[in-house]
Amino acid sequence: MYLHEEQITCPYCWEAITLLVDPSESQTYTEDCFVCCRPILVNTQVTGDQITIEVTQEDLGF
Numbered sequence: 001m002y003l004h005e006e007q008i009t010c011p012y013c014w015e016a017i018t019l020l021v022d023p024s025e026s027q028t029y030t031e032d033c034f035v036c037c038r039p040i041l042v043n044t045q046v047t048g049d050q051i052t053i054e055v056t057q058e059d060l061g062f
């Protein structure tokens, strides 16, 4: 499966990290930050070949 690389900023430690995103569908999931290991809530919106990513702290939700 092809995965798209997107850079985001961790909502906890503000480090720039790279996520591997499945570009085939929009989805919401939790991914642990590679730097601080806290759970980042990730929302991906796939529109054609455009991918929009939102991230927030898991406790806050969208």
Ligand SMILES: [Zn+2]
Pocket (backbone or CB within 6 Å): 010, 011, 012, 013, 014, 015, 033, 034, 035, 036, 037, 038
């Ligand atoms: Zn972090």
